[in-house]
Amino acid sequence: xxxxxxxxxxxxxxGCAARPLTHxxxxxxxxxxxxxxxxxxGLVAMERADIEADWSRPSMDLATDxxxxxxxxxxxxxAEVSRGGWRAEAxxxxxxxxxxxxxxxxxxxxxxxxxxxxxxxxQTVPAGSSAQRLLEARGYRPGHTxxxxxLPPGVEVADRPLPPGYxxxxxxxxxxxxxxxxxxxxxxxEWADREREPFEEWAPGVVLRPGFAPWNLRVVETGGVxxxxxxxxxxxxxxxFVDQVAVARAxxxxxxxxxxxxxxxxxxxxxxxxRSELSTDSRTGALDLYRKVGMRVSATWVHLVRGHGHDHAAxxx
Numbered sequence: 001x002x003x004x005x006x007x008x009x010x011x012x013x014x015g016c017a018a019r020p021l022t023h024x025x026x027x028x029x030x031x032x033x034x035x036x037x038x039x040x041x042g043l044v045a046m047e048r049a050d051i052e053a054d055w056s057r058p059s060m061d062l063a064t065d066x067x068x069x070x071x072x073x074x075x076x077x078x079a080e081v082s083r084g085g086w087r088a089e090a091x092x093x094x095x096x097x098x099x100x101x102x103x104x105x106x107x108x109x110x111x112x113x114x115x116x117x118x119x120x121x122x123q124t125v126p127a128g129s130s131a132q133r134l135l136e137a138r139g140y141r142p143g144h145t146x147x148x149x150x151l152p153p154g155v156e157v158a159d160r161p162l163p164p165g166y167x168x169x170x171x172x173x174x175x176x177x178x179x180x181x182x183x184x185x186x187x188x189x190e191w192a193d194r195e196r197e198p199f200e201e202w203a204p205g206v207v208l209r210p211g212f213a214p215w216n217l218r219v220v221e222t223g224g225v226x227x228x229x230x231x232x233x234x235x236x237x238x239x240x241f242v243d244q245v246a247v248a249r250a251x252x253x254x255x256x257x258x259x260x261x262x263x264x265x266x267x268x269x270x271x272x273x274x275r276s277e278l279s280t281d282s283r284t285g286a287l288d289l290y291r292k293v294g295m296r297v298s299a300t301w302v303h304l305v306r307g308h309g310h311d312h313a314a315x316x317x
Contacts, residue, residue: 002064004115008108012069013100018108021066021078026052028075029068036091040129041299045148045279047235049210054082056204067108069101079105083195085116088123090131102134110138114308122305132302140304146281149295150239157262157276157293160255162220168263171217171229177207180219180229187246191283206231206244215267220247220256227251232264240268242278258293 005018012018021029030048037044055062060082069077069092079090088109092102113121122143125131151157162168171180181199189196207217211233220228228247235241242264247256265276278295280286281303 002067004064004108004111005067008104008111011107012104015071016076016099016101016104017070018067018104019070020063021068021080022062023055025068025075025078026055029078032075032078032093033089033091035094036131037126039094040131041126041301043148043299044237045299045301050205053205053209054080056208057082057201059084059201065112067105067112069104071096077101077105079109081109081112081116081121085113085118085121086195088113088121090123097130102131106134106138110306110308118308120305120307122303124301124303127300127302132304135304135306138306140306143303143305144282146279146301146303147287147297148277148279148299148301149287149290150298151265151276151295153275155294157258157265159262159266160259162256162259163254166220166222166227166254166256168218168220168259170214171207171219172214176219176226177203177217179226180217180231181206183219183226183229183248184231184244184246186248190249194283209233213271215271218260218263218267220260222251228256228260230260230264232268234268234271234273238272238274239277240265240271240273240275242276245278257289261293 002020005020009018026048030051033046033051034044037046054060065082066080067078068075076096077090077092079088081088090102090105090109092105110121123135124146125135171177178199181202185196185202188194206212216232218230219226228251229244230242231244232240232242242261245257245260245264268276278290280290
């Protein structure tokens with residue numbers, strides 16, 4: 001038991017115990033997270049591989065950065081803190097809500113984030129969910145909004161020819177992987193509240209992600225320089241999911257992003273996908289672009305942020 005879990009043990013709901021998660025908890029943790037998402041949003045927006053990738057990041061120490069709440073030996077709640085304490089994720093099994101497990105997990109996440117030196121902690125939760133109500137009762141405030149979008153059946157993103165001098169290809173080897181990472185992180189780094197992620201932290205969720213195949217990562221280059229990248233997977237539901245797509249600032253406005261998007265979805269279909277999805281948020285300003293190519297919002301999430309030292313009221317979850 002970690003020192004923090006031990007310090008908070010007295011606040012646990014009656015009949016519950018807590019301990020750090022281990023790799024043996026991967027399947028039970030995925031069950032908790034996925035069932036909670038299904039209950040709150042009507043869809044599961046994650047895969048087992050996502051958790052496995054997050055837990056393999058060099059910065060993640062399961063002994064201090066994760067916790068599980070158990071009742072009768074069964075995992076009924078889980079939480080983790082990552083990105084240097086800035087981001088937290090927590091979920092309670094739908095069949096064990098209302099007993100205070102969510103409140104305890106939120107308190108643990110806040111304390112762990114504070115101990116890691118982050119000035120605030122944020123969680124992204126389904127809009128209108130019990131998790132949103134709990135966090136807002138604890139003093140969390142809106143940060144940004146995220147959306148999951150899908151293409152309606154029978155609709156495809158139209159191919160867009162690349163301008164002269166550009167070509168698209170599959171990323172090959174570490175040099176391409178690092179170039180793709182640089183394009184993606186530089187573009188995402190333009191968001192005011194996002195820090196650049198080192199390659200060693202990015203790679204486990206992309207090129208080292210369980211099941212990664214070369215076709216998953218495609219790049220656009222000109223003059224031998226990678227200026228665009230797209231990472232696509234086919235998830236367990238048979239959805240082709242564009243997880244990351246970015247174009248270097250100097251090369252925007254030339255149709256490269258749409259070309260990458262169409263290419264990603266087409267490759268996914270060729271590898272078994274029966275639907276096409278992606279996610280975006282209000283920091284990118286890309287929602288209208290995706291709507292223009294025929295995508296529609298299927299789920300809305302909100303990112304809530306709380307600074308440390310804020311007084312809060314407890315609420316059951």
